[in-house]
Amino acid sequence: MISHDSLTQASTSGLGYEQHGAGPECVLVMHDWLGDHTSYESVMPYLDGAAFTYVFVDLRGYGKSIHMRGDYNVQEIAADCLKLADKLGWHRFHLIGHSMTGMATQRIAADAPDRIKSAIAVCPISAAGNQLNEEALRFFSSTCENDDAFRRLVRFVTGGLSDQWANVKLRQNRERVAPECRSGYLEMLSTTHFVEDVRGLETPYLLIIGEKDPGLDEHAMKNTFLAWHPNAKLLKIPNCGHYPMQECPPYFAMVIENFLRTQVR
Template sequence: MNPNNASIQPVIEGLGYTQHGTGPECVLVLHDWLGDHTSYDSVIPYLDGAMFTYVFADLRGYGKSFHITGNYTVQEIAADCLKLADSLGWQHFHLMGHSMTGMAVQRIAADAPSRIKSVVAVCPISAAGNQMNDEALNFFASTGESDDNFRRLIKYVSGGLSDQWANAKLRQNRETVAPACRLGYLNMLTKTNFVNDVRGLEMPYLIVIAERDPGLDEDAMKNTFLAWYPNAELLTIPNCGHYPMQECPPYFATIIEKFLHSQIRIRR
């Protein structure tokens, strides 16, 4: 799908991506574990392409980077994203990550703090990782093969949305996520911890959580992001689950760009 005003870019040497807008403020946007850049398709018509240049990147094994294999580590993600920013000619830019890549944007910010203007972390996994017991880990791993378990997971994190919604997310996953990368990134999510590298980073952070997203709640954010980052603020989206960019796209675009505009005004 190619929403209005979105230009599909060819795969460069490195990560594939889709670009929207040609504005002076550059924003690198990353996706979650279960889907590629197309998770943001619904929000693109509501974004300000005159002020911002959004690049929606696909990690190795996803979407336009489906064919690229790797070690599937957070360090690899950060290196790939910084290489992409270099290829785009971006010296300084904003970051946005969702769920799994809420962790990745923290790694990028730690590796290149002088380049990052601000960070938006949406329903994010922290730099401490998402530690699970064996039963939960086995269930998450099973979603790569079991359609029923995949649907169960989607409905759980989305606050019980419809079967049609779960089926749509299943189709997206099966069509855009390479089987080889799924367990690698799950291992990254559950076993990575780089908290000591991010404590005290001073760039502005907007932490977005959703009222109906279990586990990633206000208390979890207070004990992680808000405790580590001196310039972090928290915003909760009401009546929404783990995919606010798909569940309430106009509102999601509004709150993201309100934050980004505030950072532009501060710098001026």
């Protein structure tokens, strides 16, 4: 018998996903550039499945959607996720996006403002993109194939966590992310710009950043999400880097659900 608390789906007609919980409040959860929905596995045991239904989606080229090809841009992500919400029968729901899908929460909320109850952006890249200089872009590009570069990046954004941690993230990426989509999503996160579409967007936002995440800090949030969204607030998690869902799972679960409970309407 399949438990509703951890229902796995592999869709042939749309994005693959994993469902957790069967509560009345629906939450669509998106992953980052380097990993798929399994980045959230550590946090799942601490989520309230009686109050919330979480769907952890895999974008095209990732995890359960690794077979799906596409344009790998934010408009496609938004369209795919709204199509999935339709398939699930969700008219109104909450969004969570991590890193590169921080901008996807903005695109979806701008495209379908009446459907989004609230959004949580975790260590997010915004609608202004992450404008990398030439040297940084070369380094990020090298992580798509160079294992040592990948490990350096993962350790850097998590405040110098162990080599074993970096190896776990490397295996996840190489096994669960299609090589052909890596450069496409990198171009998206480094060149996308749709700020005028989201400026003044009234969707309630919680911005979560990690104290040890060197690039996506409080200053970056003040110049982007907090400057554009009148109903946004910021929360910093101490002693944590770019992956709070893996670095401090119980605390992360508490933080997101404390916010979500205030947005039930």
